[in-house]
Every structure is written in structure tokens, then in C-alpha cells.
Amino acid sequence: MDRVQFVLLGLPILLFCSDVVTLFAPLPPAAPQPDHQSRPGPSAVLPGDPSAADASAQAETQVDGPGSGTTVDLKFCASCSYRGTAMTMKRMLETSFPGIHVVLENYPPPFPKRALSKAVPLLQVGAMATLMAGDQIFPRFGMVPPPWYYSLRANRFGTMASIWLFGNFAQSFLQSSGAFEVYCNGQLVFSKLSEQRFPRELELHELIGNRIQDSQELISNKIPDSQVGENLEKDLVLDDGNGYDDDAAIL
Numbered sequence: 213m214d215r216v217q218f219v220l221l222g223l224p225i226l227l228f229c230s231d232v233v234t235l236f237a238p239l240p241p242a243a244p245q246p247d248h249q250s251r252p253g254p255s256a257v258l259p260g261d262p263s264a265a266d267a268s269a270q271a272e273t274q275v276d277g278p279g280s281g282t283t284v285d286l287k288f289c290a291s292c293s294y295r296g297t298a299m300t301m302k303r304m305l306e307t308s309f310p311g312i313h314v315v316l317e318n319y320p321p322p323f324p325k326r327a328l329s330k331a332v333p334l335l336q337v338g339a340m341a342t343l344m345a346g347d348q349i350f351p352r353f354g355m356v357p358p359p360w361y362y363s364l365r366a367n368r369f370g371t372m373a374s375i376w377l378f379g380n381f382a383q384s385f386l387q388s389s390g391a392f393e394v395y396c397n398g399q400l401v402f403s404k405l406s407e408q409r410f411p412r413e414l415e416l417h418e419l420i421g422n423r424i425q426d427s428q429e430l431i432s433n434k435i436p437d438s439q440v441g442e443n444l445e446k447d448l449v450l451d452d453g454n455g456y457d458d459d460a461a462i463l
Contacts (some may be wrong), residue, residue, distance in 0.1 A: 215449065231328075251382050270381035276425060277309065277310030277311030278309050278310065278311070279308075279310060279311045280310075282309065282311075282312050282396065282397060282420075282423070282424050283306060283313045283314075283315065283396075284313070284395065284396050284397075284420060285315045285317060285394070285395040285396075285398075286298045286301060286302060286314060286316050286317070286391075286392075286393075286394055287317045287318070287391060287393040287395070288318070288319055288391060288392045288393075289319055289389045289390055289391050291384060291387045291388045292389075292390060295316075297382040297392070298316050298392070299316070300413075301314075301416060304416070304417065305416070305417075308417055308420075308421075309424060311418065319391035320389060321388065322389075325386045325389075326386070328386050329382075329386035332344060332379050332383040333379070333383070335379065336376065336379040340372055340375060342361075343361075343364060343371060343375075344345055346361050346365065390404070390405065391403075391404055392404035392410055392411070393405070394416065394419070394420075396419070396420055397423065397427065401423060402415075402416065402419060428447050
């Protein structure tokens with residue numbers, strides 16, 4: 213076997229082995245979040261410093277924002293080269309809504325397509341092995357090599373290159389989902405699979421802004437009126453400094 217045959221036969225085998233290892237390998241552990249509080253920098257404010265309150269208030273101002281408590285999931289097709297569009301949308305949302313949490317995630321294709329994409333390298337290896345050693349393979353099964361085998365073997369290297377190229381194209385097609393789905397707090401706000409287009413930046417800004425406004429209104433409406441009345445009554449009660457209010461002292 214010369215060098216060209218070894219390369220054409222070894223590359224599909226290497227690709228198939230890497231796919232098998234990736235398929236059955238355990239997921240890597242999540243990266244630990246950095247603890248900024250336990251490692252204060254040289255400009256950190258000490259607890260006894262009079263400016264500690266001002267520094268903490270400034271930090272809260274930087275963290276809190278109109279998008280605080282909102283999570284946006286951008287699920288896109290990684291094999292379709294949509295990552296650049298997702299990064300652009302992520303920067304736009306983080307700039308427009310400070311405090312928002314944007315998560316980028318791959319949107320996998322359906323299970324049948326994923327299973328077929330894993331079988332493509334195996335088919336490539338089988339076709340190339342049959343093309344290289346068909347004279348020994350067919351007689352073992354009691355078969356006579358068909359005429360198409362000799363026609364393909366007459367142009368062996370062209371046939372192997374075609375198998376390699378078409379196999380890679382089929383695998384790329386099966387691994388792509390064509391999705392760009394946008395979720396806000398677990399609810400779907402835009403779907404490329406349904407709209408057959410990407411969201412515009414102004415459109416996505418308006419959709420997320422409406423969701424944030426609705427969530428803030430929902431949180432404000434959850435406070436019952438009775439609790440508001442109790443808080444007002446507590447504010448009206450004056451403490452005389454001994455743990456008793458004025459009404460109790462009069463009685």
C-alpha cells in the first residue's frame with residue numbers, strides 16, 4: 213500500500229474513531245466561577261474604611277440594571293457558522309440592558325440526523341475497504357464481484373476521493389440544524405426555524421425589552437395591597453427608644 217492509499221484510508225478511520233470517542237466520552241466538569249470577594253485586589257476597600265459604603269453602593273449600581281435577573285438563551289447552529297451573529301446579538305443585548313445574562317448554546321439537530329451523521333464515517337471506511345480489497349471480500353461471502361466494482365476500481369483514486377468528499381458533505385449536512393432560537397427566561401421569543409430568517413437587532417431589542425418590562429410589572433403586581441397597608445402602618449408607628457411604641461405607652 214503506497215502513501216496515497218494509506219492517507220485516503222487512514223483519514224476516515226481517524227475521523228470515525230474521534231467521533232466514537234466524542235460520542236461516549238463523559239462531559240467535562242463545569243469551570244469554577246472565580247471568587248472575587250475572597251481575593252480582593254490592591255484597590256479593594258477594607259471593612260473599616262469610611263468609604264466602604266460608597267464603594268458597595270457603586271458596585272451595586274454597576275451590577276444592577278434594567279436587565280438584572282433576566283436570562284436570554286441564544287441557541288444557534290454551530291456547524292452553520294452562526295456563532296458570529298450570536299456574538300453580535302450578545303454584545304448588543306448586554307450593552308442595551310446592563311445586568312442581563314446572555315447564554316450561547318449549540319442547537320443540535322434531531323436525533324435521527326445525529327445518528328446518521330455518526331454512521332457516515334463507518335460507511336466511508338466500509339466503501340473504501342471494499343474498493344481496496346473487494347477481490348478478497350466478495351468471495352468470502354460466496355459472491356462474484358459485480359461489474360460496477362471493476363468499473364469503480366478502474367479509477368480507484370478518483371472513486372476514493374469522491375467517497376471522501378461526498379461523505380464529509382453528508383456529515384456536515386446531517387450535523388446542521390439551521391436554527392437560531394432566542395429564549396427569554398425560558399420562553400421562546402424568536403425562532404429562525406419558524407420565521408426562516410435571522411432577527412434584526414432592533415427587532416430583538418424590542419422583543420427582549422418588552423419581556424423585561426412585562427416581568428418587572430408582574431413582580432410589582434405580586435405585592436398584595438394588605439402588605440402595603442401593613443408597611444404603611446408600621447411606618448406611622450413611632451418608637452420611643454425603649455422598645456414600646458407611643459400608643460402602647462399611653463395605654
